[in-house]
Amino acid sequence: MEKGKPLVTVLTPVYNGLPHLTESIQSTLDQTYKNFEFLIIDDASTDEKVIQCIESFDDPRIRFIRNEENLGVSKTMNKAISLIETPYIIRSDQDDVSFPNRVEEQLKYLIDNPDISVICSWEIEIDENGQRVKECKSMIDNYGEFLAPILLGICPIWHPSLAFTKEAMQDAGGFKTEFTRAEDFDVTSRMALHRYGAAIVPEFHLYQRQHSQSQSKVFEEEQADMCLKIQVEAISFFIESQDASDLATFMNLKKAYTLKLDKKKLLKLHGQLDKLFLSIKTKQELSKNEFKSLRRLIYRRLGLGIYIIPYAKPLPSPFFMGLFYLFSPFYIRTVYEFLSYVYNRAKRIT
Numbered sequence: 001m002e003k004g005k006p007l008v009t010v011l012t013p014v015y016n017g018l019p020h021l022t023e024s025i026q027s028t029l030d031q032t033y034k035n036f037e038f039l040i041i042d043d044a045s046t047d048e049k050v051i052q053c054i055e056s057f058d059d060p061r062i063r064f065i066r067n068e069e070n071l072g073v074s075k076t077m078n079k080a081i082s083l084i085e086t087p088y089i090i091r092s093d094q095d096d097v098s099f100p101n102r103v104e105e106q107l108k109y110l111i112d113n114p115d116i117s118v119i120c121s122w123e124i125e126i127d128e129n130g131q132r133v134k135e136c137k138s139m140i141d142n143y144g145e146f147l148a149p150i151l152l153g154i155c156p157i158w159h160p161s162l163a164f165t166k167e168a169m170q171d172a173g174g175f176k177t178e179f180t181r182a183e184d185f186d187v188t189s190r191m192a193l194h195r196y197g198a199a200i201v202p203e204f205h206l207y208q209r210q211h212s213q214s215q216s217k218v219f220e221e222e223q224a225d226m227c228l229k230i231q232v233e234a235i236s237f238f239i240e241s242q243d244a245s246d247l248a249t250f251m252n253l254k255k256a257y258t259l260k261l262d263k264k265k266l267l268k269l270h271g272q273l274d275k276l277f278l279s280i281k282t283k284q285e286l287s288k289n290e291f292k293s294l295r296r297l298i299y300r301r302l303g304l305g306i307y308i309i310p311y312a313k314p315l316p317s318p319f320f321m322g323l324f325y326l327f328s329p330f331y332i333r334t335v336y337e338f339l340s341y342v343y344n345r346a347k348r349i350t
Contacts, residue, residue: 002035008088008107009037013076014054016045017094020209021053027097029059033104036090038062041080044070074175074183081169089169091162095209097126102205106163109201117168117196118188121161121205128211136208139200144286144293146198150189151276152301153231153252157198159184161206168196181219182226189234195284224254238279239272247272251302253330261331263317266324270309273298303328 010028014021028038038061040054054064065083067076081089088110092098102121109119125133140146140156149156162184172190179186192198231252235244249255250269259265281291299307305328312323325332 002033004035006035006037006086007111008090008103009039009084009086010090010092010103011077011080011084012038012040012092012094013043013073013080014040014045014050014094015043015070016047017050018047018053020095021050023097024092024094025054025057027100028092028103029057029061030100031098031103032100033107036061036103036107037084037086039065039080039084041065041067041076041083043067043072043076072177072180074177074180077175077183081166081174084166087166089164089166091159093160095211096160097207097209099205099207101203102161105203106161106201106205109199110163110165113197113199115197116199118157118162118164118191118198119201120158120163121201121203123158123161123206123208124204125210126207128209130207130209133210135204137202139202140198142287142290142293143192143195143197143284144290145297147192147280147284148294148297150185150192150234151231151251152298153227153248153254155185155188155227156192157184157188157200158208159188160208164191168194172196179226179230181223182230185227186230189230193234193237228252228255235276238283239275243272243275247276251298253301256331261321261324263320266306266309266320267313270306273306303330305331 012024012028017024025040038059040062042050042054042065044067045051051066054062065080067079071079088107090103090106106119106121110116122138123136125136127133136158138156138158146156168191169187172187172194175183175187188198228248232241232244232248235248239247246259246265247269249259277291277295280286280294286294305324305326308323308327312320315323
């Protein structure tokens with residue numbers, strides 16, 4: 001893979017990336033695999049020291065682009081992708097640190113698995129001082145395991161260690177500005193709906209930095225609302241829009257507390273979930289194993305309460321609801337979360 005024209009570009013979008021930018025750039029330059037292009041695109045940083053930092057690196061693989069005005073994450077990513085000519089792209093964020101073998105192993109995985117268009121890797125979370133916080137591991141065995149988390153409001157691909165084919169990303173429509181704070185989840189959802197294959201490389205390739213100013217912490221509530229909107233759109237791809245909203249909320253463990261559940265509502269939700277499964281199986285032409293994986297992951301996340309609803313239907317409402325909560329205890333916790341939500345909202349208003 002090392003010979004000839006580069007096959008892969010490492011893309012680092014930057015906006016006021018100090019103090020961790022130097023370490024991030026150096027970790028890319030120190031890769032065991034050398035034959036790559038390195039596009040750094042600055043989104044009109046207000047700190048000139050950022051520009052000085054980037055320009056201090058003297059490496060012919062670096063291509064440095066500066067936006068004349070701040071475009072935001074989505075437009076900057078789309079601009080960068082349009083400038084890239086290699087078939088494979090690896091994302092490297094400004095405050096994260098790549099392992100030396102990341103480019104080599106991610107590129108090899110994509111080349112060796114042409115049915116896979118988007119991947120990430122295991123990650124190690126670190127704090128502002130570089131101390132390990134936790135290890136993040138997961139896996140995707142088939143398309144059913146790629147799609148199921150999206151229907152639950154969860155992004156199955158971790159974008160800090162993201163790598164993808166340029167063709168698939170552009171075919172899915174790239175990053176969209178209307179999903180600010182959840183651009184990563186949105187584009188992943190659309191790649192899944194386009195029936196692209198995904199995988200998680202079972203190797204640690206990244207130190208992913210968590211700090212107080214990270215987007216997931218500063219805009220947590222706004223991000224959760226946007227993720228629900230993306231989840232509704234994904235479910236609406238398979239069933240009627242009027243059914244998708246309540247079902248998405250019910251399946252979203254961060255938003256389920258906003259639904260008032262009773263026997264009538266649960267019977268309706270069960271019917272909508274069955275419609276969803278049937279439509280996905282038909283529309284996406286799922287194999288037996290993919291369909292089994294999809295159902296298994298969804299029922300594992302929601303609990304078996306929704307699964308046993310048809311069998312409990314003859315029971316009086318109190319027994320029906322008791323049986324549901326017994327097999328899906330998460331929804332008992334939503335009562336507490338709802339009260340906490342109301343209290344926090346009232347506190348902000350006052």
